[in-house]
Amino acid sequence: MQKALNVGMIGYGFMGRAHSNAYRKLNNFFDLEHRPVLKAVCARSPEKVKDFAARWGYESTETDWRKLIERKDIDLIDICTPNTPHAEIAGAAARAGKMILCEKPLSMNGPEGEKMVEAVENAKVPNMVWYNYRRIPAVTLAKKLIDDGRLGRIFHYRAKFLQDWTISADLPQGGTALWRLDVAAAGSGVTGDLLAHCVDTALWLNGPIDSLSAMTETFIKERKHNLTGKVEKVGIDDACTFMCRFSNGSLANFESTRYARGHKALYTFEINGEHASIFWDLHDLHRLQYFDHRDQGIVRGWRSIHVTDGDHPYMGKWWVPGLQIGYGHSFVHQLADFLEGVEKGKPAMPDFRDALRTQYVCDAVLQSAKDGKWVPVQKK
Numbered sequence: 001m002q003k004a005l006n007v008g009m010i011g012y013g014f015m016g017r018a019h020s021n022a023y024r025k026l027n028n029f030f031d032l033e034h035r036p037v038l039k040a041v042c043a044r045s046p047e048k049v050k051d052f053a054a055r056w057g058y059e060s061t062e063t064d065w066r067k068l069i070e071r072k073d074i075d076l077i078d079i080c081t082p083n084t085p086h087a088e089i090a091g092a093a094a095r096a097g098k099m100i101l102c103e104k105p106l107s108m109n110g111p112e113g114e115k116m117v118e119a120v121e122n123a124k125v126p127n128m129v130w131y132n133y134r135r136i137p138a139v140t141l142a143k144k145l146i147d148d149g150r151l152g153r154i155f156h157y158r159a160k161f162l163q164d165w166t167i168s169a170d171l172p173q174g175g176t177a178l179w180r181l182d183v184a185a186a187g188s189g190v191t192g193d194l195l196a197h198c199v200d201t202a203l204w205l206n207g208p209i210d211s212l213s214a215m216t217e218t219f220i221k222e223r224k225h226n227l228t229g230k231v232e233k234v235g236i237d238d239a240c241t242f243m244c245r246f247s248n249g250s251l252a253n254f255e256s257t258r259y260a261r262g263h264k265a266l267y268t269f270e271i272n273g274e275h276a277s278i279f280w281d282l283h284d285l286h287r288l289q290y291f292d293h294r295d296q297g298i299v300r301g302w303r304s305i306h307v308t309d310g311d312h313p314y315m316g317k318w319w320v321p322g323l324q325i326g327y328g329h330s331f332v333h334q335l336a337d338f339l340e341g342v343e344k345g346k347p348a349m350p351d352f353r354d355a356l357r358t359q360y361v362c363d364a365v366l367q368s369a370k371d372g373k374w375v376p377v378q379k380k
């Protein structure tokens, strides 16, 4: 007998669709006690939210998230809004005793994230942040290879997340779809948006970062603001690069920009260890490149592992070996892990506390870029 899990989702944009898709697919592929029920979706436009509800099969709609949280028939609040309201919504949802899934970045900054951690820990409600890249099978396989010790001592970590969609100076900032360019809605630019993903993966694969030195740039200094109609200063970072030292002694560099012409969502990372190296690329997400120096010399080289076999992470749940899955599936995996964690009493990561570590790195990046100095990264 499955247990109904009544979902109340806030925000119906890109992530609203990705998560709704995951709720609908989950029980077709994963064996869990819980069965998500699309109980209510909330956003500010009554017409648009009704259209969304009809398309995705939500039973009801709300236009005020506070009302959604007050509802007794909602078990889980899923926060898919821009970054500014994450903290307030999560605090209220925790006090109401709801499970919480929150989109990344956790918060606008570390101190705000600390309050969110306190709220969910005081209320003892299950919680998780949607850093979904951990659940792409090739990335999960990378974690397994590292944990099995195949790479040996790690020397280098290198990550990039490149896009090109804000190069035009005519692009306005703020409002629907362009809130990412408005510092009041986003908190930061590429640092909290793109680099946060790279940092979450890196902390998971390679452990904590001790200190870093960063630089950021805002290439277009003023843009028309969609909410005021006036030309206003741009407060976000358009590009960011930083170098850092991990606690395990490895050296790393990270780069993120929305000004890399030709790149749409090129997230890549490479890790070089004593015995082996791995490389992953979001544009080819079902493959993991692996080089092992211990292979016999005459056949030694980079292997391109097609991560689609039944014994690869998550793949036994999907099609037959050789057939690949995509970006959207990572959200189904994350949801499955979250609910399995709830059912087994072993919380899946990243919970709010784990995601706070990424927030501390992002804070240190912005601080370092501002001061032009190396800064230590807060760990707790």
Ligand SMILES: NC(=O)c1ccc[n+]([C@@H]2O[C@H](COP(=O)([O-])OP(=O)(O)OC[C@H]3O[C@@H](n4cnc5c(N)ncnc54)[C@H](O)[C@@H]3O)[C@@H](O)[C@H]2O)c1
Pocket: 010, 011, 012, 013, 014, 015, 016, 042, 043, 044, 065, 080, 081, 082, 083, 085, 103, 104, 105, 130, 131, 132, 176, 177, 179, 193
């Ligand atoms: N995990 C990922 O890979 C990933 C990818 C994209 C975005 N995100 C994160 O997801 C969040 C949402 O991003 P998105 O791309 O879906 O944005 P989006 O602009 O596509 O959608 C945001 C939605 O929030 C709604 N909204 C805004 N303020 C609201 C309020 N006060 N009450 C109710 N609804 C409100 C908007 O109407 C819209 O439906 C952000 O925090 C972002 O960083 C994560």
